[in-house]
Amino acid sequence: MMMSEIAKDRMARSVRKRGSVSSLNGREFWQKELHGNTKKNTVSFTDEPSQRDNASRLTVQMENTYQLGPTKHFPAVIVNHILKDVLTNYLQEEQYEPELCRQMTKTISEVIKTQVKDLMIPRYKLIVIVHIGQLKSQSILIGSRCLWDPKSDTFSSYVFRNSSLFALASVYAVYFE
Template sequence: VMMSGMAKDTTAPLWKKGGSLSSLSGHELRRRGAQGRPKGSKSTASYLDEPGQPDDASRLTVQMGNTYQLGPPKHFPAVTVNHILKDVLTNCLREENYEPELCGQRAKTISEIIKARVKDVMAPRYKLIVVVHIGQLDGQSILIGSRCLWDPKSDTFSSYVFRNSSLFALANVYGVYLE
């Protein structure tokens, strides 16, 4: 594409900013004066701040490399977790009486204590799920069930039931391996 000398001079600033010349006709280029635009018109130009820079969305993505690890190097320590569950539930609830207003907060506190202690002995790349149920022990019956979709070769759980004269507590810790 050949441009006249005057057209090159007036369009050079647009090229440097990354603007577009497609909206300029030959007649408009000739009518441009020293100010660089036709009389009585408004001009808009769209351009990138820095044409060579990637956009924000591509800078925020994190690329993770494959480890090609097909199984856990160390399995979930179920026996150790059972000891932790027994110790925490016994120490926290040994002398407690059932109070319905406080049981929800107690269950949250106990699950946080269990999670913190299990994380110290946990195998790498396992995700933990801790569930604690506390209920009144008054001659009634309760059935608590759980279902999980997992790989039986690497995923497992530990469970412990505690009872005193007025309450029961059931704590479950699920260890799910993250590939």
């Protein structure tokens, strides 16, 4: 079956206008085009690259963003100053009372955590522990254990004493990869 030249020209114009060719073979394509029943499977083609294509093909340099360790280390000295200031300000004039000290440990640990977070040290998980006890000729041994990488993980602690109580504040900084 031969198609008229007018139908072929019309189909060629519509193909050029869309800029795509169907995945059907030639005869199926022309039959489907004539009846207006084409599949959506198309493959784009260009005879010559345009300026827009050149702009979209610009090379992009990729950068390796994987880090093997922290770019900014945890400032243990600055955190020591924070611990000293907070413990001194909150406990300088306090006398040991069990219920008050129980509440103070929570308050002091939250204040310390907030001030250390304000330093904006990226990718460190913080653990803040505060112990407050009475001074009465007794001894106490406080220990902690943790599995960590000594190259990137660290801690900071400070001990405060006044006439009736002692306080130990510790901040553990664990690098999160």
